[in-house]
Each structure stands twice: as C-alpha cells, then as structure tokens.
Amino acid sequence: MILKDLKINKPIFFGSSALIWVILFFAIFFKKTSEIVFTQLYEFITVNFSWWYISCVAMLLLFSLFLMLSRFGDIRFGEDHEKAEFGFGAWMSMLFSAGMGIGLLFYGVAEPVLHYSTAPSSPGARFGEASHALKTTFFHWGIHAWSIYIVVGGALAYFTYRKGLPMSIRYTLKPLIGDQVDGPLGWLIDILAVLGTIFGVATSLGLGVTQINSGLSYLTDIPNNVYTQLFLIAFITLFATISVVTGIKKGIKLLSQANIVVAVILLSFIFIEGPTIRLLNLYVENIGIYLQGLPNVTFHTSARNDTPWMGTWTLFYWGWWIAWAPFVGTFIARISRGRTIREFVAGVLIVPTLATFFWFTVFGETAIALIEAGHTDIVTAVQENLPVALFVFLEKLPLTTITSSLSVLVIFTFFITSSDSGSYVIDMITSGGALNPPTIQKIYWAFMEGAIAAVLLVMGGLQALQTATINVALPFSFITVLMAYCLYKSIREEREEARALREEQIQEAISSN
Numbered sequence: 001m002i003l004k005d006l007k008i009n010k011p012i013f014f015g016s017s018a019l020i021w022v023i024l025f026f027a028i029f030f031k032k033t034s035e036i037v038f039t040q041l042y043e044f045i046t047v048n049f050s051w052w053y054i055s056c057v058a059m060l061l062l063f064s065l066f067l068m069l070s071r072f073g074d075i076r077f078g079e080d081h082e083k084a085e086f087g088f089g090a091w092m093s094m095l096f097s098a099g100m101g102i103g104l105l106f107y108g109v110a111e112p113v114l115h116y117s118t119a120p121s122s123p124g125a126r127f128g129e130a131s132h133a134l135k136t137t138f139f140h141w142g143i144h145a146w147s148i149y150i151v152v153g154g155a156l157a158y159f160t161y162r163k164g165l166p167m168s169i170r171y172t173l174k175p176l177i178g179d180q181v182d183g184p185l186g187w188l189i190d191i192l193a194v195l196g197t198i199f200g201v202a203t204s205l206g207l208g209v210t211q212i213n214s215g216l217s218y219l220t221d222i223p224n225n226v227y228t229q230l231f232l233i234a235f236i237t238l239f240a241t242i243s244v245v246t247g248i249k250k251g252i253k254l255l256s257q258a259n260i261v262v263a264v265i266l267l268s269f270i271f272i273e274g275p276t277i278r279l280l281n282l283y284v285e286n287i288g289i290y291l292q293g294l295p296n297v298t299f300h301t302s303a304r305n306d307t308p309w310m311g312t313w314t315l316f317y318w319g320w321w322i323a324w325a326p327f328v329g330t331f332i333a334r335i336s337r338g339r340t341i342r343e344f345v346a347g348v349l350i351v352p353t354l355a356t357f358f359w360f361t362v363f364g365e366t367a368i369a370l371i372e373a374g375h376t377d378i379v380t381a382v383q384e385n386l387p388v389a390l391f392v393f394l395e396k397l398p399l400t401t402i403t404s405s406l407s408v409l410v411i412f413t414f415f416i417t418s419s420d421s422g423s424y425v426i427d428m429i430t431s432g433g434a435l436n437p438p439t440i441q442k443i444y445w446a447f448m449e450g451a452i453a454a455v456l457l458v459m460g461g462l463q464a465l466q467t468a469t470i471n472v473a474l475p476f477s478f479i480t481v482l483m484a485y486c487l488y489k490s491i492r493e494e495r496e497e498a499r500a501l502r503e504e505q506i507q508e509a510i511s512s513n
Contacts, residue, residue: 008441009432011187016194016430020448027455035459042467045474046311050301053318056477057144058298063484064147064345067154072491073342077157077333084338092351093257094335094421103141104263104359105411106207106386109393111137112364113371113382130368131289134282137364138290139297140314141356145321146349151480152329154344155487157336163490166433167333169193169326169479175486190429192475193326197429198445199472200323201422202452207387208415209233209453214387215408219401224388230454236412237450240419241443259413266406267362273397274366283361290357311470319470322477330425341491363393370396419449 115133
C-alpha cells in the first residue's frame with residue numbers, strides 16, 4: 001500500500017538517495033580519510049574559486065535589481081489577473097522562517113562581536129570599530145543572500161505558474177537544454193539541487209542544535225556534548241516530520257507564523273532593555289554605511305591578504321546561501337503564485353533584509369554596548385564557545401531565565417520550519433515537480449536531513465558544517481547563473497511575442513476599417 005502511494009522520479013530519487021548514503025557511509029566508516037578529503041576539497045575551492053563565488057553572487061544581485069526595475073516587472077507568476085495565493089503577512093513569515101531562521105539566533109550576537117573584537121580582512125574594517133563590524137555583518141546577511149533566492153525562486157515560479165512546467169530546477173533550464181531536461185542531464189541537475197538542499201539545511205540544523213544544547217546546558221544540568229546534540233536532532237526531527245505531514249497550508253504556515261511572533265517578542269524585549277533611541281539611530285546609520293560601502297565589498301576577494309578570513313566568513317556564507325537556494329528558492333516559488341515579478345523581487349529583497357538588519361543592530365549593538373561597559377566575558381564566550389554567546393549576552397539583561405528559554409523556543413521552532421520546509425522541497429524535486437508530494441516521502445527526507453546533520457556534527461562540528469556547505473555549493477552556483485539566463489531569455493521572448501501580437505491586431509483593425 002505504501003509503495004503504491006509513492007510518486008517519484010526514479011533516477012532523481014534513487015540517484016540522490018544513493019549519493020547521500022554513500023557520503024554518509026564514507027563519513028561514518030572512514031572518518032579520518034573523509035575529513036582529509038573534504039578538507040582538501042574545501043581548501044582547493046576557497047583558493048581557486050573564491051573569484052567565482054564573489055562574481056557569481058554579484059551577477060545574481062545585479063540581475064535581481066534589473067528584474068525589479070525593468071519593463072518585465074509587471075509579468076505575473078500565473079494568469080495576468082490572478083490573485084496571490086497567500087496574504088502578505090503569511091507570505092513574509094514563511095519565506096523569512098525558511099530563508100534565515102536559525103542563523104539569526106546563532107550569529108545575532110556572535111558575528112558583530114567577532115568582527116568588533118578582531119581585525120577581519122574585509123575592506124576598511126578595523127579592530128574595535130562597531131560600524132565596520134555591523135557593515136560586514138550586513139554584507140553577509142543582506143541583499144546578496146536574498147538575490148540568490150530571488151533568481152532560483154523567480155525562475156521556478158515563472159516556469160511553473162506561467163509556462164505550466166513542473167516545479168523542478170531542471171525545467172528552468174529548458175530554454176537552454178530543451179528536451180534534455182527529461183534525460184540524464186536534467187536528472188543530474190535535480191540531483192545536484194537535492195544535494196545542495198539537504199546539505200544546506202543540515203548545516204542550519206547543525207548550527208541550531210548546538211545552540212539549543214548550549215542554551216539547555218546554560219539553564220540546566222543537561223550536558224553540552226555530541227550525545228545530547230544527537231538526541232536533540234532525533235527529537236526535533238520527529239516534530240519536523242509531524243509538521244511536514246500536515247502540509248504547507250497548515251503545519252508549515254502556522255508554525256512559521258508562530259515562530260515569527262515569538263522572535264518578535266524576544267527582539268522587542270532586547271530593543272526596549274537596550275539603548276533604545278541609540279539603537280534606532282544606529283539602525284539608520286548602519287544601513288547608510290552598508291550602502292555606501294556596497295560596491296567595494298561586493299567585489300572584494302581578499303586577493304592582497306593571505307588570510308583564511310574569506311573562507312571562514314564570506315565564502316562560507318555565499319556557499320551557504322547557494323546551497324540553500326534550491327530549498328529556499330523552491331519554497332518561496334511554491335508560496336508566491338499570483339505575484340508579479342516586481343512585487344516578488346521587492347518583497348523578497350527589501351522587507352526581509354531590513355528586518356534582518358534591525359535584528360543584527362538590536363542584538364549586535366546592544367552586545368557591543370555591554371562590552372564597552374566592561375562585560376568582556378561576552379567576547380570570551382564568542383571566541384571560545386560560539387553557540388553559548390547568546391546566553392552569556394542575555395545574562396547581562398533582566399529576566400534572563402525567561403529570555404533564554406524564549407531563545408531556545410525560537411531556535412527550536414526555526415529548526416522545525418527549516419527541516420519541514422526542506423523535506424517538502426526535496427520531496428517536490430524527487431517526485432518530478434509535484435506541488436503536493438506524498439507524505440511517506442516527506443518523512444523519508446526529514447529523516448535524511450537529521451541523519452546528515454548528525455554525521456556532520458560527529459565529524460567535526462561547525463568546521464565540518466562549513467566545509468560541507470562550500471563543497472556542495474560549487475556545482476550549483478553554475479546552475480544558478482544559467483537559471484538567470486534562461487529566465488531572462490524566456491521573459492524577453494514572451495514580451496516580444498506579446499508585442500508582435502498587438503501589432504498584428506492593430507494591423508488587422510486598420511485593415512478592417
């Protein structure tokens with residue numbers, strides 16, 4: 001009965017599953033060898049392809065801005081007068097939870113403090129200068145990240161809702177490779193999308209579970225070790241499975257809205273307890289500094305600085321966002337039916353970016369203010385135990401137990417929405433582009449995400465997560481650029497055909513008169 005319910009594209013489903021199981025087997029039973037292989041591959045990519053990552057993301061950002069400002073912006077994902085499937089609030093909640101989620105809690109305090117307390121190799125950054133610390137953080141979490149999602153999500157939404165093709169990465173390349181989308185080349189493209197998605201989500205799950213463990217250990221006597229983290233992965237994956245089984249319009253939508261509410265409560269408390277007016281001034285000022293330095297940092301490759309900073313920070317983030325692009329792009333495409341290209345780009349690029357900047361300003365600037373007031377143990381926590389930094393920071397504010405518990409809850413719910421959304425997307429890809437794939441397959445992919453996160457943590461924690469992300473992202477970065485080309489080619493042809501049709505109708509009207 002279960003086998004009859006399956007709806008899969010066999011080459012993609014079994015091909016991606018086999019590759020994932022081979023990688024897991026290799027990592028578990030040949031741990032030292034796998035660490036050497038993955039690390040050497042990581043070093044090879046960061047040395048030889050940093051120029052490509054930087055150029056690729058810059059191109060995607062420029063293309064996203066072009067889509068929003070061009071004459072193609074009024075093209076709708078669907079029929080010309082179709083209404084949006086989800087309201088603006090629900091739409092924002094779901095794409096924000098899927099797009100950033102756990103990372104905001106993990107890096108909200110840590111990244112600004114790290115850039116403040118060390119001298120990074122980003123352009124113009126100096127030791128102990130908060131403005132450069134926030135500018136660098138904004139750069140990593142700002143419009144560059146969301147532009148990657150826009151290209152993938154926009155291409156998927158256009159070809160699915162406008163052209164009637166299945167929602168799968170390979171079909172966005174149909175203008176380029178034609179009927180090969182249904183052959184081995186198309187299957188390979190979707191397999192790479194599955195690998196990017198599952199390793200990208202696993203990276204976030206790994207970050208989230210280390211921070212949940214740190215929070216629970218900080219609040220209670222629960223040990224902070226890999227065994228607790230493995231238990232937490234299993235426990236939370238169970239909840240994610242329950243959520244994904246209920247479907248996108250129930251479990252995922254409701255949970256996304258709930259975790260945004262809890263996150264806003266936590267953010268509001270820090271904002272009120274921190275230097276409130278100063279934070280508002282800094283928010284405006286930090287955005288100005290970010291925009292002023294944007295052209296410089298966008299194309300910065302650290303070619304003149306022989307340091308590991310680029311690989312640890314910018315390349316890791318670009319790899320993380322690219323690896324997440326099949327997941328987040330497919331997910332936001334799924335929830336964006338009925339929106340115009342301009343509305344889609346503006347909504348995805350501007351609103352989440354401004355919200356993210358406010359989050360980092362509130363958490364990061366408040367932490368820096370506490371450090372300047374003498375609470376240097378925040379710096380120590382960030383440098384020695386990154387996941388616990390948030391809880392050391394919250395200890396300096398009132399209602400520590402409540403805010404720390406809320407933080408654990410937010411991470412927990414973001415963890416679930418990342419996992420269930422990722423399972424949903426992978427299931428869509430491996431089912432051949434079905435918008436509502438079978439439940440049993442969602443359960444399988446939820447399990448696989450948890451398994452990969454567990455293996456990466458056992459292999460080496462944060463470093464292993466970073467290594468896996470950059471390695472997996474490289475092949476998909478080329479696919480993403482090709483997706484941008486195919487989207488442009490298709491919307492340009494649509495407009496030319498529409499113009500030719502109007503001219504023909506005008507000529508017919510003139511002739512009839």
